[in-house]
Amino acid sequence: MTPNQYTSDRFRLGGDLWVNRLGYGAMHLTGYGMWGPPPDKRNAIQVLRHAVHELGINFIDTADSYGPGDNEEIIRKALHPYPDDLVICTKGGMLRSGELDWIHDAPGAPYIEPLGDPRYLRQQVELSLRRLRVDCIALYQLHSIDPKVPLADTLGELVRLQDQGKIRHIGLSNQPGVSIAQLKDAQETARIVAIENLYNLADRADDDVLTYATENHIAFIPWFPLGHGGLVGPGSALAPIAAQWGITPSQLALAWLLHRSEAILLIPGTTSVPHLTENAGASRVRLNPAEVRAIAEAADRAGLPSWRPVRDAQVAGA
Template sequence: MSTSIQSPNPSFTFADGPCVRRLGFGAMHLTGPGMWGPPSDPDNAAAVLRRAVELGVDFIDTADSYGPGYNEELIRTALSPYPEGLVIATKGGMLRSGPGDWIRGENRSPYIVALGRPEYLRQQVEVSLLRLGLDRIDLYMLHRIDETVPLEDQLGVLADMRREGKIRHVGLSGQPEVTVEQLDQARRITEIAAVENLYNIADRSGEDVLDYAERHGIAFIPWFPLGHGDLVGPDGILTEAAARYGVTGAQLGLAWLLHRSPNTLLIPGTTSVAHLEENTEAAGLQLDDNQWREIEQLCAKATPWRPTAHHDQAGAR
């Protein structure tokens, strides 16, 4: 079989715009310890955001639960007035109780609880608009599907606010992950522009959702895109493989995601300007088909591992 050097499309265009670069930035870690309260070093946090924009990043991911609230406010303080073309995606519908502690709920992940009542979601959209200093949110994602509230009610209120001009695009985020069946159901209620699920080179259990997203023109946003220490730690599998190409394990993992599908939209996060600059260089890494297959086979030996808390590493949610 012949091999080819593939150069992934650097951008993704939503159904009726905007067009964004596929290597964005996840702002979650730019808050206090345990993703709670304001950042311990506000000047550094602002510097990271500004440098991201200088490097051409035009897609920034946040959520009302990061801080809570402080993350959105930081983005406004650091970047407003916003440069033309900058897309800020935020999320709502998840509760927290304190630093590093996500409220527990029966039959849910041990550190999150969804709250999808329409009146609550409407309130949170309005609050996010105020915190971000926006008249319209380009991408608003339901942070978790609330199993106690009909999905028609949860997405229905977001669809209403879209018609009101306060939301441009609606998306879904998951943990447990959004399924193909849920995406189908959601798309019968309103247009879904993006889905955010756990996915990386060692944990490809969400392959069916990624394939579905590609078929239907939906952005696929992988959270935890660099897995854990078995991949990008000092002795990580990706770290070892990356040394052959003169790059870091993180750069290799991000480049693979860009290579995997034209619909992946990445949001690696960091509190370091230096790491931010390294991450953005991943878009320029090009390998041939055989090299990518060898890396995939190597990473297949890693045991997929799902986080039991939010971990402080580039690309964690």
């Protein structure tokens, strides 16, 4: 693939896979509540092809629970046969019970329901291989840590699948994020090359985890890098800050993350080609260390909304 004006600098994932640090999160290319196929399949295909073939994005994040399964299938339909340098990260280990289980205000919804049973994970890996039509998944992440199953048992099965050539690299995700203690525990069983945590300009509670990941050459993948849209919507408090650089609030939020650590891989999601192109423009923004600090300080003064209190309350009530 020939890099173009939107191709960001790169990260060496797992020591052998070079990926552009501004990738794409495909989660929203599904139906309501991340359930079922996308309402407009032609648009979903167009977005994916534009990301990869026009913008030079070569890291796509998905999961078996998005659909379930439909998200992986639309990626296959849009992009298979895949470019040689395309890295698709998928995840497993989270149950779905219907379209309302991921809706924030649905009463009684079991928002997070992990399942780390090794037999279940083996089944899910096989299904992801089939849906994506690949022989080996480049990066497979445990989607959520199951407190009812020893982590060594869960990850041990992924290591066996790795030994069998069905997984290349293993990553770890959790709700709202992987702690340093959990990461160290996981490293006793598997080589963890990536973690996926809630992190954005308004929510920097995991700064210590980011530092640990950076120092140990582990990719840090922020989910909700735009705060579930709350940082960049109409009337965004980021707008006057972004105007100082002549960029949009979403470009500012993403550029800040790219400059926060060289280990960060971004996966902003959208269902719009223009919005996708706007997001990709963040890779052209250049900030010096003083500007990175100033933006964080301005964001703190603006009182930007954090999704973590909502997320924590729902986990506690699950």
